[in-house]
Amino acid sequence: MRKRHEESFLARWGTGNGTGPALICETVVWRGVTSCAPLFSIICRPAGGNGKLFYTMKKDFWQALPRPFFVLAPLANITDYSFRQFIARYKKPDVFWTEFVAADGLCHPKGREALIRDLKFDDNERPVVAQLFTGQPENMFEGARLVKELGFDGLDINMGCPDKNVMKQGAGAACMKDPVLAQAIIRAAMDGVRADGKDPIPVSIKTRLGFNRDDLEEWLPKVLETGPAAVTLHLRTKKEMSLVPAHWDRMNRAVEIRNEYNPKTLIIGNGDVQTLDEGRRKCVETGCDGVMIGRGVFGNPWIFDEAKTKVSVRERLEAMLVLTELFVDVWEGAKSFELLKKHFQAYIAGFPGARELRAELMLVYDGQAVKDRVRSFLSAHAALAEQEILLK
Numbered sequence: 001m002r003k004r005h006e007e008s009f010l011a012r013w014g015t016g017n018g019t020g021p022a023l024i025c026e027t028v029v030w031r032g033v034t035s036c037a038p039l040f041s042i043i044c045r046p047a048g049g050n051g052k053l054f055y056t057m058k059k060d061f062w063q064a065l066p067r068p069f070f071v072l073a074p075l076a077n078i079t080d081y082s083f084r085q086f087i088a089r090y091k092k093p094d095v096f097w098t099e100f101v102a103a104d105g106l107c108h109p110k111g112r113e114a115l116i117r118d119l120k121f122d123d124n125e126r127p128v129v130a131q132l133f134t135g136q137p138e139n140m141f142e143g144a145r146l147v148k149e150l151g152f153d154g155l156d157i158n159m160g161c162p163d164k165n166v167m168k169q170g171a172g173a174a175c176m177k178d179p180v181l182a183q184a185i186i187r188a189a190m191d192g193v194r195a196d197g198k199d200p201i202p203v204s205i206k207t208r209l210g211f212n213r214d215d216l217e218e219w220l221p222k223v224l225e226t227g228p229a230a231v232t233l234h235l236r237t238k239k240e241m242s243l244v245p246a247h248w249d250r251m252n253r254a255v256e257i258r259n260e261y262n263p264k265t266l267i268i269g270n271g272d273v274q275t276l277d278e279g280r281r282k283c284v285e286t287g288c289d290g291v292m293i294g295r296g297v298f299g300n301p302w303i304f305d306e307a308k309t310k311v312s313v314r315e316r317l318e319a320m321l322v323l324t325e326l327f328v329d330v331w332e333g334a335k336s337f338e339l340l341k342k343h344f345q346a347y348i349a350g351f352p353g354a355r356e357l358r359a360e361l362m363l364v365y366d367g368q369a370v371k372d373r374v375r376s377f378l379s380a381h382a383a384l385a386e387q388e389i390l391l392k
């Protein structure tokens with residue numbers, strides 16, 4: 001019944017809690033011509049339920065993104081569900097990523113129970129991609145099936161993480177040392193997302209320039225041969241960790257290799273980008289399709305809002321309180337409050353009294369106490385609270 005085409009995508013609009021009927025509207029984009037055919041259906045999967053308008057995209061959402069596009073990097077212990085909800089309140093990126101999740105753990109009943117919380121998302125995050133890692137193709141296959149079943153828009157495979165525990169499983173950056181296994185893992189993911197016989201979700205890869213040295217010429221073609229929807233290139237080697245500036249000068253060559261081996265695969269550049277403006281310039285200079293921003297989001301939930309160039313001290317501290325409230329609402333009893341404190345350093349900086357306030361908050365262990373302390377600081381420093389901080 002539904003017309004299938006590479007350049008078509010399915011968009012769903014609704015206002016319900018995900019259990020009632022919602023208007024489904026199939027939009028077919030074909031050589032610039034757009035047609036809309038509304039029909040009614042039931043959305044069976046719980047879907048946010050915040051009463052707000054939401055939409056979901058199926059098929060290859062990557063092709064429907066603007067150019068250039070800007071995505072939020074996966075950041076373990078940071079870009080979890082509550083953090084993504086936080087960012088969505090300010091300005092969403094074009095794509096959200098989950099933190100990385102061990103596919104091996106997902107393949108065991110106990111592990112799955114513990115890890116499934118890391119795959120929690122709401123429809124307002126769409127398009128949202130789940131990132132998995134493993135050194136075992138059969139576990140990637142199972143993980144991919146689960147990611148599809150959970151309703152993610154895409155699956156991303158981590159082939160760049162330098163963490164020793166990850167690498168000793170043959171996963172993350174270790175994949176770069178064994179391209180044959182890496183290809184088997186990617187292909188297993190591609191099989192996993194089509195195992196239910198329905199439209200597969202796109203599979204993408206996040207990797208680096210190489211392991212101990214820049215291996216772009218050998219490594220990138222191996223990844224591209226498998227036909228992923230997108231490749232994110234963190235422009236450093238595993239050996240370099242994040243200790244040297246990202247080698248954006250290598251991006252032109254990466255784009256050439258992409259054009260040669262698989263012109264359909266999108267190339268996303270990653271490393272050290274702090275503003276959309278900077279990212280846009282890099283896309284123009286290098287020809288990459290989009291930019292991934294990681295640490296630039298610390299203390300700056302407005303990063304994807306180009307119009308927002310400055311905030312007051314009050315606004316920034318209030319944003320930190322929103323982050324705190326969401327964290328506590330979602331994770332109280334499940335995650336350590338210490339995880340939240342990592343953010344405080346980024347929000348409480350660059351104004352007189354910041355060091356003292358930060359030190360006080362390091363001793364606090366509940367959301368209400370953080371709120372009380374920050375609010376009393378703001379009332380005691382009325383003029384300072386209105387002082388502006390440049391974001392860009």
Ligand SMILES: Cc1cc2nc3c(=O)[nH]c(=O)nc-3n(C[C@H](O)[C@H](O)[C@H](O)COP(=O)(O)O)c2cc1C
Nearest residue numbers: 073074075076099100158234271272273293294295
């Ligand atoms: C705290 C932290 C956690 C990270 N977790 C992940 C992860 O789960 N998956 C991943 O692919 N990369 C992870 N990365 C790497 C980032 O996604 C990104 O590639 C890196 O920070 C470079 O981008 P940036 O300079 O914009 O921060 C992490 C980086 C940091 C700093």
